[in-house]
Amino acid sequence: MKKTAVFWQRLWGAALVCVLLGSVQAREVPGTLPQGAAIASAHHLATEAGFEMLAKGGNAFDAAVAVSAMLSVVEPISSGIGGGGFFLLHEAKTGREVFIDARESAPEAATQAVYLDAQGNFDRDRATNGPWAAGIPGLPAALVHMAQNYGRLPLKESLQPAIRVAHEGFPVYRRLLRGYAERRAVMERYPGTRTVFSPHGRPLAEGEILRQRDLGKTLERLAEQGFDGFYRGLTARRILQGVKQEGGRWTAQELASYQVKEREPIRFTWRGWQIVTAPPPSSGGIALAQMLQILSPWDLRSMDEAQRTHLIAEAMRRAYHDRTFYLGDPDFVRIPQKTMLSPYYAAGLRSTIHPDKATPSVLLPGEPTPFDEHPETTHFSIIDAEGNRVAGTQTVNLLFGSGLIPPGTGVLLNNEMDDFALKPGTPNAFGVMGYAANAPAPGKRMLSSMTPTFMESADKVAVLGTPGGSRIITMVLLGILGVDAGLDAQQVTALPRFHHQWLPDAIGTEKGALPAEVVAKLREKGHTVIVPGEVQGQRSSDAWGNMQVVEYNKRNGNLGAGSDPRNPVGKGEVRRSSVPVRIAGQ
Numbered sequence: 001m002k003k004t005a006v007f008w009q010r011l012w013g014a015a016l017v018c019v020l021l022g023s024v025q026a027r028e029v030p031g032t033l034p035q036g037a038a039i040a041s042a043h044h045l046a047t048e049a050g051f052e053m054l055a056k057g058g059n060a061f062d063a064a065v066a067v068s069a070m071l072s073v074v075e076p077i078s079s080g081i082g083g084g085g086f087f088l089l090h091e092a093k094t095g096r097e098v099f100i101d102a103r104e105s106a107p108e109a110a111t112q113a114v115y116l117d118a119q120g121n122f123d124r125d126r127a128t129n130g131p132w133a134a135g136i137p138g139l140p141a142a143l144v145h146m147a148q149n150y151g152r153l154p155l156k157e158s159l160q161p162a163i164r165v166a167h168e169g170f171p172v173y174r175r176l177l178r179g180y181a182e183r184r185a186v187m188e189r190y191p192g193t194r195t196v197f198s199p200h201g202r203p204l205a206e207g208e209i210l211r212q213r214d215l216g217k218t219l220e221r222l223a224e225q226g227f228d229g230f231y232r233g234l235t236a237r238r239i240l241q242g243v244k245q246e247g248g249r250w251t252a253q254e255l256a257s258y259q260v261k262e263r264e265p266i267r268f269t270w271r272g273w274q275i276v277t278a279p280p281p282s283s284g285g286i287a288l289a290q291m292l293q294i295l296s297p298w299d300l301r302s303m304d305e306a307q308r309t310h311l312i313a314e315a316m317r318r319a320y321h322d323r324t325f326y327l328g329d330p331d332f333v334r335i336p337q338k339t340m341l342s343p344y345y346a347a348g349l350r351s352t353i354h355p356d357k358a359t360p361s362v363l364l365p366g367e368p369t370p371f372d373e374h375p376e377t378t379h380f381s382i383i384d385a386e387g388n389r390v391a392g393t394q395t396v397n398l399l400f401g402s403g404l405i406p407p408g409t410g411v412l413l414n415n416e417m418d419d420f421a422l423k424p425g426t427p428n429a430f431g432v433m434g435y436a437a438n439a440p441a442p443g444k445r446m447l448s449s450m451t452p453t454f455m456e457s458a459d460k461v462a463v464l465g466t467p468g469g470s471r472i473i474t475m476v477l478l479g480i481l482g483v484d485a486g487l488d489a490q491q492v493t494a495l496p497r498f499h500h501q502w503l504p505d506a507i508g509t510e511k512g513a514l515p516a517e518v519v520a521k522l523r524e525k526g527h528t529v530i531v532p533g534e535v536q537g538q539r540s541s542d543a544w545g546n547m548q549v550v551e552y553n554k555r556n557g558n559l560g561a562g563s564d565p566r567n568p569v570g571k572g573e574v575r576r577s578s579v580p581v582r583i584a585g586q
């Protein structure tokens with residue numbers, strides 16, 4: 001039997017096992033606190049940094065600051081203090097949930113015209129490389145905000161592990177090098193970047209130590225001075241100078257006036273789960289709600305795999321169509337959120353799905369686009385012993401962001417401007433398009449797919465998220481279906497993945513995600529299915545995402561954690577010891 005079929009069979013089989021376990025555990029008292037803490041992140045040093053804070057008396061929010069900052073140091077391929085992120089918090093003592101929006105904002109000079117060449121064509125290089133690609137960073141402000149408003153430890157304490165590793169260094173791993181090889185030409189354009197990543201006049205080799213002393217000093221200023229340690233003073237001056245030196249235009253006022261925003265998360269119920277997830281400027285929460293509500297009346301478990309995949313793909317198609325036209329920064333555009341979250345609206349979309357035939361995407365207006373994917377962005381999930389939770393997804397956008405480190409800062413700037421609709425109707429690097437709702441404007445935040453999410457039922461809590469560009473939302477959708485089917489955290493991270501984003505009109509798949517007979521049946525229904533390696537020259541990577549999940553059983557307090565087996569840090573294949581999850585206290 002094919003690997004994927006085994007996965008899905010395990011998924012639906014595990015659901016049965018869970019029902020049995022549930023009936024045994026039903027005798028225990030609901031509302032038990034977690035018996036310890038669980039952290040899952042993309043790097044073991046980040047997970048350990050989180051546990052270091054818990055050992056010092058910190059809570060999940062102090063751990064989140066430490067994990068986030070450490071990921072900035074050890075996973076610069078994915079995120080950093082030159083980028084931004086979203087942090088979904090659950091405070092156990094109040095039961096309050098809050099979404100911290102630390103998305104980058106557009107500098108005033110970065111108008112749509114800046115990204116057009118003399119012929120009026122979209123200048124992809126400007127949108128993705130160097131100073132014009134970068135938005136004003138939000139991550140440092142988020143670290144300060146979380147520490148001051150939710151943590152127990154001073155920032156000096158929670159940034160200490162990241163500062164230590166920035167100075168002492170860490171061994172370079174294969175995934176970092178693969179990313180570097182892809183972005184080498186850009187990384188070697190800028191003197192500040194060369195100093196850090198080619199310290200001996202050549203790229204670092206696997207196992208060599210990457211030290212980032214300037215980044216360590218920048219983090220020290222942040223730890224000592226808080227917000228002003230990054231957005232004003234020496235760090236700010238060096239960033240402004242570095243951007244200017246490469247031809248960009250940021251102002252001191254733009255840096256100094258950056259603010260994180262606390263937003264109400266998106267909440268909805270689905271099959272007995274309370275789902276709490278990312279609101280705009282993420283497109284994730286609204287799209288998730290649409291997809292799950294479209295799918296809700298169907299008994300997906302009893303269907304054969306081709307039929308199930310068909311219906312899920314059709315739900316994906318419709319949600320991504322709406323994403324393109326209606327979503328953007330809620331402080332700048334009016335989003336018809338109430339309608340988009342309404343079960344009646346979902347019912348209307350559902351009624352347009354033919355049970356046996358793919359809906360051609362051209363019936364929903366738009367232009368075909370290329371399809372691409374990059375493994376950037378990173379996610380971490382935390383539950384502490386008090387029941388506090390954090391789902392954090394942070395990014396510099398594409399691999400190593402814009403590639404630009406302003407000299408003397410160690411801060412690798414993001415290339416998040418490409419997530420705006422810089423030329424309306426022209427797809428971005430993920431092949432997704434946008435129009436007026438996501439056009440750039442001074443101070444506006446670009447639409448994101450990052451979808452940090454909580455699921456809670458009478459018995460269970462799960463915290464999940466993943467990187468993966470426009471595929472983030474559909475990966476989280478499949479993760480939610482997996483949790484609902486009773487898979488444990490590690491099984492959920494390993495689930496095979498497929499994706500539809502309206503345009504291009506195709507179901508993309510990971511290598512081996514769908515058995516050949518399922519692919520054949522989907523094609524009979526009229527779907528184009530992209531199978532990696534099947535057609536020469538067709539672009540689709542073999543493995544997507546890097547999902548991190550933690551969970552706890554509310555009846556007995558047992559914790560679980562899972563880290564995506566696709567992206568191990570370290571040499572060779574996945575080994576248990578290299579999986580960066582830890583559960584302590586049980």
Ligand code: GLY
Pocket residue numbers: 377395396397398416419447448449450469470
């Ligand atoms: N830059 C990827 C995202 O925010 O969705």
